[in-house]
Each structure stands twice: as C-alpha cells, then as structure tokens.
Amino acid sequence: MKKDSHSTCESCPARQEGIFCNLDFDDIVDVSHHKITNKYKKGQTLFVQGTHPFGLYCISSGNIKLTKTGVDGKESIVRIVHAGDIIGHRSLFTDEDFGKTATAMEDTEVCFIDKKYILSLIQKNPTVALNIINKLSRDMGHAENKLSSLHQKNVRERLAELLLSLKTTHGVKEDGRWRIELKLTREEMATMIGTANETLIRFMTEFKDAGIIEQEGKVIYVKDEDELLNWANIHY
Amino acid sequence: MKKDSHSTCESCPARQEGIFCNLDFDDIVDVSHHKITNKYKKGQTLFVQGTHPFGLYCISSGNIKLTKTGVDGKESIVRIVHAGDIIGHRSLFTDEDFGKTATAMEDTEVCFIDKKYILSLIQKNPTVALNIINKLSRDMGHAENKLSSLHQKNVRERLAELLLSLKTTHGVKEDGRWRIELKLTREEMATMIGTANETLIRFMTEFKDAGIIEQEGKVIYVKDEDELLNWANIHY
DNA sequence: TCGTAAAGCTGATATAGATTATATTTTCGT
DNA sequence: ACGAAAATATAATCTATATCAGCTTTACGA
Numbered sequence: 463m464k465k466d467s468h469s470t471c472e473s474c475p476a477r478q479e480g481i482f483c484n485l486d487f488d489d490i491v492d493v494s495h496h497k498i499t500n501k502y503k504k505g506q507t508l509f510v511q512g513t514h515p516f517g518l519y520c521i522s523s524g525n526i527k528l529t530k531t532g533v534d535g536k537e538s539i540v541r542i543v544h545a546g547d548i549i550g551h552r553s554l555f556t557d558e559d560f561g562k563t564a565t566a567m568e569d570t571e572v573c574f575i576d577k578k579y580i581l582s583l584i585q586k587n588p589t590v591a592l593n594i595i596n597k598l599s600r601d602m603g604h605a606e607n608k609l610s611s612l613h614q615k616n617v618r619e620r621l622a623e624l625l626l627s628l629k630t631t632h633g634v635k636e637d638g639r640w641r642i643e644l645k646l647t648r649e650e651m652a653t654m655i656g657t658a659n660e661t662l663i664r665f666m667t668e669f670k671d672a673g674i675i676e677q678e679g680k681v682i683y684v685k686d687e688d689e690l691l692n693w694a695n696i697h698y
Numbered sequence: 699m700k701k702d703s704h705s706t707c708e709s710c711p712a713r714q715e716g717i718f719c720n721l722d723f724d725d726i727v728d729v730s731h732h733k734i735t736n737k738y739k740k741g742q743t744l745f746v747q748g749t750h751p752f753g754l755y756c757i758s759s760g761n762i763k764l765t766k767t768g769v770d771g772k773e774s775i776v777r778i779v780h781a782g783d784i785i786g787h788r789s790l791f792t793d794e795d796f797g798k799t800a801t802a803m804e805d806t807e808v809c810f811i812d813k814k815y816i817l818s819l820i821q822k823n824p825t826v827a828l829n830i831i832n833k834l835s836r837d838m839g840h841a842e843n844k845l846s847s848l849h850q851k852n853v854r855e856r857l858a859e860l861l862l863s864l865k866t867t868h869g870v871k872e873d874g875r876w877r878i879e880l881k882l883t884r885e886e887m888a889t890m891i892g893t894a895n896e897t898l899i900r901f902m903t904e905f906k907d908a909g910i911i912e913q914e915g916k917v918i919y920v921k922d923e924d925e926l927l928n929w930a931n932i933h934y
Numbered sequence: 935t936c937g938t939a940a941a942g943c944t945g946a947t948a949t950a951g952a953t954t955a956t957a958t959t960t961t962c963g964t
Numbered sequence: 965a966c967g968a969a970a971a972t973a974t975a976a977t978c979t980a981t982a983t984c985a986g987c988t989t990t991a992c993g994a
Contacts, residue, residue, distance in 0.1 A: 530842065532850040533931050540842050552835040555828070561839055584824060584831075591827035592791070592820065598834040599788040603797055605841040606766065606776050612848045613892035614768035617951070648972065656849035658952055663973060679960085695769050853981070884942065894982055899943060915990090 469522070470494045471573070476522045479546025481593035489587065496579040502566040508549070511563045515553040517576045521545055524570030525632075525644055528562040529653075538653035541601075542567070542644070544631075551594065554580070567644070612656055615695065620655040621665045622694035625675065629684045639676065640684040647680075669693075705758070706730045707809070712758045715782025717829035725823065733809040744785070744800040744808060751789040751796055753812045757781055760806030761868075761880055764798040765889075774889035777837075778803070778880070780867070787830065790816070803880070848892055851931065856891040857901045858930035861911065865920045875912065876920040905929075 471477060471494040472487070482490055497520070502508060508519055511531055521543060528541045528549065540562055543549055553560045554577060584591045611620055625642075633640040646654075652662040669675045674690055676683040684690065691697070707713060707730035708723070718726055733756070738744060744755055747767055757779060764777045764785065776798055779785055789796045790813060820827045847856055861878075869876040882890075888898040905911045910926055912919040920926065927933070 530846040532846060533933065534850070536850050538846055538849045540845060551831075552838050555831050555835045556839065558839065561842060581828075584828065586824075588821040588824060588827060591824060591831065592817075594831055595791050595820075595827065595834065598831065598838060599791045602788055602834060602838050602841060603792065603794065605838060605845060606797060608845055609776060609841060609848070610766040610768060610774055612845070613774045613889065614770070614772050647970090653849065659971090660953080660973085661951055664951090667973080697769065883940090895941090896943080896983080897981055900981095903943080 469499050469571070471497065474522050474573075476520075476545035480520060481548060481590055481597060482520075483593065484589050485587065493575070493583070497573040497575045499571060499573050502570045502572060504566055504568050504570075506566050508564040508566065508572060509560050511561060512559050514559055515550050515577070517550065517574050518548055518554055518580050519550045519564070520573045520575060521547050521549070522571045522573060524572075525567040526570060526572075527565050527567050527650070529565065530562050536653075537563075538656065539650055541604075542631075548594075548597065551598075617655065617657045617661055618665050618668070618693060619695045620657070621651075621662065621669070622690050623696070624651065624655050625669075625682070625684060626687065626690050626694060626696075628682070629687065629690075633684065636683075638685075640687070642682045642684065645680045705735050705807070707733065710758050710809075712756075712781035716756060717784060717826055717833060718756075719829065720825050721823065729811070729819070732815040733811050735807060735809050738802040738806045738808060740802055740804050740806075742802050744802065745796050747797060747799045748795050751786050751813070753786065753810050754784055754790055754816050755786045755800070756809045756811060757783050757785070758807045758809060760808075761803040762806060762808075763801050763803050763886070765801065766798050772889075774892065775886055777840075778867070784830075784833065787834075853891065853893045853897055854901050854904070854929060855931050856893070857887075857898065857905070858926050859932070860887065860891050861905070861918070861920060862923065862926050862930060862932075864918070865923065865926075869920065872919075874921075876923070878918045878920065881916045 471482065471490050474480075477483065477490070482493055485493070499522070502524075508526065509515070511529075523545050525542055525544045526547075526549065527539050528543065529537045530540050531537050549564055550560070552558075584594070611623060615623070628642045628644060629640045632642050632644040634643055648663050648666070649659045652659040655662070666675070666677075670677060672689070674684070674686045674693070676685055707718065707726050713719065713726070718729060721729070735758070738760075744762065745751070747765075759781050761778055761780045762785065763775050764779065765773045766776050767773050785800055786796070788794075820830070847859060851859070864878045864880060865876045868878050868880040870879055884899050884902070885895045888895040891898070902911070902913075906913060908925070910920070910922045910929070912921055
C-alpha cells in the first residue's frame with residue numbers, strides 16, 4: 463500500500479463519473495486537499511467485513527470486488543465496482559460495521575476521504591447529497607433486479623444475464639464482438655449468480671458450443687448479444 | 699381512494715420514524731401544506747411497475763407490499779413497508795420507471811409529496827438528504843443480506859430467517875410468544891424467500907411439529923426464537 | 935347461508951443443479 | 965525453466981426442491 467500524494471481530484475480521470483461530478487472547481491480542489499490516495503496491488507483488501515468504517519473510498523482506477531462471507535465461510539461476490547464508484551458509504555452513513563469485504567482485483571488506485579469531511583461536504587453541498595442518493599438508488603435497483611432474478615430464473619438464464627451485464631460494464635467492441643475487459647475465475651463468476659463452479663463451467667461450454675460466446679485463455683468474448691438476450695429470457 | 703385533508707404531518711403517528719423526524723416544527727408544517735393524504739383499501743395499488751413516478755409516497759399507517767413481476771408473469775414480494783417508510787423514492791431520484799408494484803395489504807393511509815417540492819426540500823434541508831441516504835443505505839444492506847442468503851442458504855434456513863425478520867418488524871410479545879401482526883398467504887411468504895408454496899407449507903409444518911412456531915388461522919406465533927436462530931444457521 | 939373460488943395441505947414423481955471424483959491445463963513462485 | 969498449487973473441464977451420482985395431482989378447509993360475494 464504505497465502513498466501517492468501527487469494526483470489530485472481535479473485531474474482524476476474518473477471525476478466526471480463520480481458523486482463529485484458537478485462540483486465547482488474550488489470545491490473539488492477542497493475535496494482534493496482532504497483525501498489520501500492509495501495504491502493497492504491485486505488481491506489486497508481495502509476493508510474487511512465486520513470491521514468499522516472511518517471514511518469513504520472513491521475509486522479512480524481498477525476493479526474492486528465486494529464479497530460477503532456466509533456462516534460456513536463461503537464467499538460470494540455481491541458487486542464489482544470500478545472508476546467513479548464509491549464504496550464504504552453504506553456503512554459510513556448508517557454507522558454500522560462493513561457488511562462486505564473489498565478486495566482489489568488488479569492494481570488499483572483509490573482515494574480515501576475522512577468521515578467528518580464528507581459529512582460536512584454533504585451539509586454544505588446538496589448536489590453531492592443528491593448524487594449519493596442517486597447512486598444508492600441505482601445500486602438498490604440493481605440489487606433488487608438480482609433478487610428477483612434469483613427467485614425467478616434458472617442458472618442458464620442468470621449466466622446469460624451476467625454475461626450481458628459484464629458486456630455492458632466491462633465490454634469493449636472489437637471487430638464484431640465484445641471483449642470483456644475483466645478477468646474473473648469460474649469460481650468467482652459462479653458466486654456472482656449463486657451456483658457451483660462446475661455448473662457454471664457446464665453452461666459456459668454450452669454457450670461456447672452454441673457460438674454465443676468465445677474464450678481465449680481467461681478472456682471472454684460475447685459474439686451474439688441478441689441470442690444472449692433470448693437465453694436470458696429478456697424481451698423488449 | 700378517498701381524500702382526507704384533515705390529518706397533518708405534525709400530528710402524523712409515524713412522524714418520528716420517517717425521513718422528516720428531525721425537522722423543525724415550522725418546516726414540518728410546510729411539508730404538511732405540500733402533501734396529499736390518500737386512503738387505500740386492501741388490494742388497491744399505489745403504483746404499478748413500469749409506469750413513471752411523479753412524487754414520493756410516505757406511509758402513515760398500514761402495510762404495503764412491493765412486488766416485482768418477472769417475464770413469465772410470476773410475482774415476487776421484494777419488500778414490505780409500513781408506517782414511517784417512504785416508497786417511490788428510488789425511481790424518483792433516478793428518473794427511471796417504477797421497478798416494482800406497490801399494493802396495500804390492508805386499509806392504508808399514505809401521503810403523497812410532489813417531486814418538485816421534495817427536491818427543493820432536500821436542497822434546503824441537508825438533514826432530510828442525510829435521512830434519505832441513511833434509509834437507502836439500510837435498505838441496501840437488507841437487500842444484499844437477502845442476496846447472499848439466497849446464494850448460500852437452503853429453504854429451511856431462509857424460512858427461519860423470514861420468520862425472524864417478521865417477528866422483528868411485525869411481532870408483538872404476548873405471554874411468552876411473539877404474535878406476528880401481518881397476515882400473509884403461504885403463496886406470498888413463498889415468493890419472499892424464492893420457493894414454491896408447497897415447499898414452504900412443508901417446512902412450516904416441520905417448524906410447527908418442532909414446536910418452534912404456532913398457528914391460529916392466518917396468525918403465526920413465534921414460540922422459540924433461539925431455536926429459530928439455530929435453524930436459520932445464525933450464530934452470534 | 936349457500937355455493938363457488940381461493941387458499942391450504944399432503945403425497946408421488948420429476949429434475950435442475952449440487953456434490954464427488956478424476957484428469958488436464960494453466961499459473962506462479964523460486 | 966521447473967514443479968507445486970490452483971484453476972479448468974467433464975462425467976457420474978445424489979439430493980433438495982419444483983412440479984403435478986388430488987383432497988380439504990376457509991373466505992367471500994350474491
């Protein structure tokens with residue numbers, strides 16, 4: 463965990479994506495003075511489920527997975543976040559312990575903003591509050607979609623949904639197909655849709671055989687997104 | 699849907715529970731002037747999934763279920779809300795269509811606050827914003843708990859969790875046992891934990907046989923909450 | 935209050951997906 | 965570059981729970 467005090471919020475590549483997007487320049491400079499930037503290597507944890515929060519994490523680069531450990535020690539990925547996302551806010555505002563563990567999936571740059579400062583910023587700056595409300599609302603929507611997906615869909619449909627959502631969040635169009643710019647193990651993917659990794663692999667193979675996806679090493683390509691929508695049982 | 703313009707926010711029994719709890723008296727009177735109170739009968743819908751929101755609903759009495767309909771028309775209960783809760787805020791702040799349908803589970807009194815007014819109130823009153831953030835954060839926590847529950851637990855464990863949570867939200871202590879003050883069909887309970895109603899009934903019978911719960915008509919009593927914690931596989 | 939529809943219950947059967955086992959391939963530290 | 969450990973793949977069972985079917989009880993509108 464190295465410190466890097468040179469980068470600023472004004473120059474943050476994720477500035478326009480995050481909750482500080484519509485802040486005045488002076489205000490963003492002020493935020494910059496109240497943050498600490500850290501670099502995390504792949505596999506390092508930013509915080510651990512059950513511990514107490516003391517500020518807000520604002521991601522400027524890299525992917526971070528949020529996992530929840532059950533009583534039996536089984537881990538499942540609840541969410542994957544990246545540049546412009548904030549994490550730790552939920553526990554911060556409710557004053558509860560962290561409900562999840564945050565782990566860097568690759569080399570990552572994350573800014574940390576002290577609790578006191580962020581609370582005063584919200585008081586002073588209603589747009590920041592509205593941005594946080596907006597973010598939480600959208601996250602809530604996603605969580606509830608996942609819930610009803612788990613209730614109502616089978617593993618094949620959920621896998622199709624997962625691939626579609628990875629395509630949206632981490633996909634790059636590349637000669638007629640989408641390359642998913644995020645390396646996940648089969649085990650990790652399985653925990654994202656609540657299944658066993660053997661089952662996931664089986665359906666991945668089915669999708670490959672059907673020509674819907676392709677695979678080169680750990681990289682997944684989505685070839686036919688319309689067919690994926692069909693398999694996910696989504697119709698517009 | 700009858701109007702009732704007599705009741706005020708100042709005198710609302712749910713005032714201390716909701717997002718307006720720490721507002722000055724003058725401000726609450728102002729809120730009162732910008733709300734419309736409606737009464738809904740059992741089974742009536744407040745809003746329907748897929749339609750567009752135009753304000754915030756603030757519940758002053760009665761229980762309301764929020765359901766999500768899948769592609770095949772299967773409905774599942776995502777959440778049950780009551781006095782002091784707000785609904786419709788998620789879609790309101792993200793400007794998306796309603797993701798769920800809200801239906802009164804019994805005769806209900808609900809206040810409606812116009813979108814413009816609530817947004818201006820947030821701008822003016824940071825505590826309201828913080829209260830909404832707090833509420834969303836807690837809801838988010840619950841949603842993610844449910845998610846990992848669905849991933850990691852079996853039906854028996856999920857039913858035990860459901861009974862525990864109903865005990866907490868709608869339970870009344872009554873000579874050594876908890877009476878759950880909320881009438882749900884088995885079908886509804888089944889959709890809350892993502893199972894078939896036959897399966898749910900089967901486990902309910904198991905719980906009754908084990909002496910953990912009792913049943914008189916539609917009313918459920920929780921007799922042994924420690925045992926329920928065991929069955930839910932929760933250990934503190 | 936009667937009759938029909940909805941809800942509750944129970945048993946039998948079917949099946950999606952977990953589990954177990956084994957083999958192969960990839961990754962990574964030294 | 966090599967060997968151990970982790971990840972991937974596939975097949976063979978097993979099991980939790982869905983589905984189907986039939987019956988009983990409760991709720992409710994005319």
